[in-house]
Amino acid sequence: MPIDAAKALAAEPRTGEISWTPKDVQLYHLGIGAGVPATDPDELRYTLESRLHVLPSFATVAGGGPPGVISGLSMPGVEVELARVLHGGQALTVSRPLPARGTATATSRIVAVHDKGKAAVLVLRTEVTDADGPLWTSDARIFVRGEGGRGGDRGPTTRLVEPTGAPDRTVERPIREDQALLYRLSGDYNPLHADPEFARRAGFDRPILHGLCTYGMTLKAVVDTLLGGDVTRVRSYTARFAGVVYPGETLRVRMWRQEGAVRVAVSAAERDDAPVLADTVVEHT
Known part of the structure; x- marks a missing residue:
């Protein structure tokens, strides 16, 4: 059955309660590569409960x-x-720093259906609030192959002008062979990231890393490298998933400073810098 855009857009929002604990935050941080070296004070703020700071991208798995x-x-x-x-892309706006323990209400709805010709793109918006008010809003862009070409609205372009000049900083982040198996314990059990047979049916030689794992690894690299390790400085984070990553590869993260923002480009180092994340912006104070 094809996507019924009118029905999807008219549907009532879906609301539910979510909660999380420091253990959930620690597991997420480990899933995106935190804790290396294990005794590094800069890493302990992601892994040790007595000094735990929450990377804003945790919002994508909270609950x-x-x-x-x-x-x-x-x-x-x-x-x-x-x-x-x-997963075609992800945008996140945080209203205030995320607590290490919380209970909140999450409201989700489809806010757009775009026809890209060979595919459709659904935009799923989730707004999260707790007793003190808004916490975050996230938009997931869901790319569905074979569901376009019906004459619907193509939607706005998400492509940005490429940054010019040499990056201010470039760092590399290795991905463990078991990274996807660890990351999926935060709640994303899509077999594409673990089951070789399913991955082949989806058109891949082997399981690929979760796009949101790359998303989290990249934000951590920006925070640690250009924001002094201060997770509370992040205001929003947007990225387009431009290509796949395989466990065992190395992410090359290039960063350009701008006024109140960092532009980022991420590639797979071993595959001639094949693009992984594009149109990526971290806005900060």
Whole structure:
């Protein structure tokens, strides 16, 4: 059954309670490569409960429920095979620093359906509030192959002008062979990231890393390198998933300072710098 855009957009928002603990935060941080070296004071703020700071990208897994991609496929008007789905991009805006322990209300709805010709793109927006007010808003862009070409709205372009000049900083972050297996314990059990047979059916030689794992690794690199390790300085973070990453590869993260923001480009070092994240911006104080 194709996507019914009108039904998806008209559906009532889905609301539920989510909660998380320091253990969930620590597991997420380990899943994106924190804790190396294990005794480094800069890493202990991600792994030790007595000094725990929460990287804002934790918002993408807080509550441990289905991630944006899988959650979006269960919305009214959306009935597609998981093997034809990819996470196309993610945007996150935080209203205030995330607590290490919390209970909040999450409200999700499809806010846009774009026809890109060979594919459709669903935008799933989730707004999260707790007793003290808004915490964060996230937009997951869900790319569904074979669901375009029906004459719908193409939507706005998300492409940005490439930064010019040499990057201010370039860092490399290795990805463990078991990185996807560890990251999925934060709630994203899509078999594309663990099951070789499913990955082949989806058109990949082997399981690929979660896009949101790369997303988190990249934000951590920016915070640690250009923001003095201060997670509270992040205001928003947007990225387009431009290519896949395989466990065992190395991320090359290039960063350009701008007024109140950092532009970022991420590539796979071993594959001739094949693009991984593009149109990536971290806005900060």
